[in-house]
Amino acid sequence: MILALKHKIFIVCTCSVVLSLFLLDQSFGGKAVKQQEQQNVTVLLWHWPFHRAYSLEGDVCREWYGIPSCILTDSHAAFPHADVVVFHHHELKYKRASLPLHLPRPPTQKWLWLSLESPAINRPLAAYDGLFNWTMSYRRDADVFVPYGELVPRAPSPVPAGDERHDDYAVPGNKTHLACWVVSRYRSGHERSKVYQRLKQVVKVQVYGRWVRRPLSVADLLPTISRCYFYLAFENSQSLDYITEKLWRNSFQAGTVPVVLGPPRGNYEALVPADSFIHVDDFHSVEEMGRFLQQLAGDPRRYASYFAWHRLHDVKLYTDWRERLCQICRHYRSLDPGKVYHDLEGWANGTGFES
Ligand SMILES: *[C@@H]1O[C@H](CO)[C@@H](O)[C@H](O)[C@H]1NC(C)=O
Ligand SMILES: *[C@@H]1O[C@H](CO)[C@@H](O)[C@H](O)[C@H]1NC(C)=O
Ligand SMILES: *[C@@H]1O[C@H](CO)[C@@H](O)[C@H](O)[C@H]1NC(C)=O
Numbered sequence: 001m002i003l004a005l006k007h008k009i010f011i012v013c014t015c016s017v018v019l020s021l022f023l024l025d026q027s028f029g030g031k032a033v034k035q036q037e038q039q040n041v042t043v044l045l046w047h048w049p050f051h052r053a054y055s056l057e058g059d060v061c062r063e064w065y066g067i068p069s070c071i072l073t074d075s076h077a078a079f080p081h082a083d084v085v086v087f088h089h090h091e092l093k094y095k096r097a098s099l100p101l102h103l104p105r106p107p108t109q110k111w112l113w114l115s116l117e118s119p120a121i122n123r124p125l126a127a128y129d130g131l132f133n134w135t136m137s138y139r140r141d142a143d144v145f146v147p148y149g150e151l152v153p154r155a156p157s158p159v160p161a162g163d164e165r166h167d168d169y170a171v172p173g174n175k176t177h178l179a180c181w182v183v184s185r186y187r188s189g190h191e192r193s194k195v196y197q198r199l200k201q202v203v204k205v206q207v208y209g210r211w212v213r214r215p216l217s218v219a220d221l222l223p224t225i226s227r228c229y230f231y232l233a234f235e236n237s238q239s240l241d242y243i244t245e246k247l248w249r250n251s252f253q254a255g256t257v258p259v260v261l262g263p264p265r266g267n268y269e270a271l272v273p274a275d276s277f278i279h280v281d282d283f284h285s286v287e288e289m290g291r292f293l294q295q296l297a298g299d300p301r302r303y304a305s306y307f308a309w310h311r312l313h314d315v316k317l318y319t320d321w322r323e324r325l326c327q328i329c330r331h332y333r334s335l336d337p338g339k340v341y342h343d344l345e346g347w348a349n350g351t352g353f354e355s
Helices: 002-029 031-037 060-065 076-081 089-093 191-202 218-225 245-253 265-269 286-297 300-305 321-334 344-349
Strands: 041-045 070-073 084-088 110-114 134-137 149-153 177-182 205-208 228-234 257-261 313-317
Touching: 041 076, 041 321, 060 070, 060 321, 070 321, 084 089, 084 321, 134 321, 134 344, 149 245, 177 218, 177 286, 191 205, 191 228, 191 257, 191 286, 218 245, 228 245, 228 286, 245 257, 245 313, 257 286, 286 300
Parallel strands: 041 070, 041 084, 084 110, 110 134, 177 205, 177 228, 228 257
Antiparallel strands: 149 313
């Protein structure tokens, strides 16, 4: 049943990809005509996230991401005519930027609240009730959904008919460590620290990062992690949809199997195949999990099965703020124009379980 459902979702996804490629092709094909018809959407970024600015020269969304009629600007002079004004939460919270509450707000202009942090880091938010129309976040129910990464379909590699051997998948070899973890800010109160402390009693965990004064450069990160059978993709807090680059980049792109600590298993399964990761909740105890990791590393065929998804999917990371901003234009016309977030914190805290 679940499998059938997944297949349907996959087919729907494939169709929509094909459809959007078709539409994209159409819009490129009918360039001159379409550009006249399509109203531009102007997106004003009020301040750059973490004060790192990037160039907005040229038609960024069209040239880089195939999204037409989308004008990105960071010039405050555009405020009176901007369709959407984007506010990144971190700078508001630390008073490095403020909302232009003193300016007359054009009646159709939408204010968009942007954050990729967990609810615990964003709080408090009550001061922003009733000000924002839209949200942009890793939450699937945000108005503009911007995940840290996603799996995208790829053309299947040619496997001879009837030959379903798992060894055909590219399982990176040369593994020298059982489990690895990269941590820069260690807090003993974090759930992930508690799991680590118990896990290392059972199996050796190779730790990198600022916490142990073994930082890894960007160039060294993936080659180093690729030598581990398992990567501890432990999020700093457990909240709805909060699944970061620890899964997409550090685990999947590095070619290792993630052991995840974050939202419940079902939340991960909404985004990645059920057999692509190990969840801390899959076990009665951390000790049991440690023994399982040891067994799995000694069973090449079973270990390889965790890489089966590579045959049909590639990992796509989202790291560029400009690409995220362009997504606003992609969804602009289907978003609720009259929406107001009266309880932003209530929304940001999510539902279902607490962090
Ligand atoms: C949209 O913006 C582009 C680039 O600034 C401009 O050349 C074009 O005329 C605009 N289109 C409309 C319909 O305003
Ligand atoms: C395996 O790892 C070792 C240690 O980093 C390295 O010297 C060796 O070249 C690697 N072998 C392969 C086949 O990648
Ligand atoms: C956007 O939110 C503001 C603040 O609550 C509200 O006054 C305005 O009507 C909303 N915009 C639209 C177009 O509904």
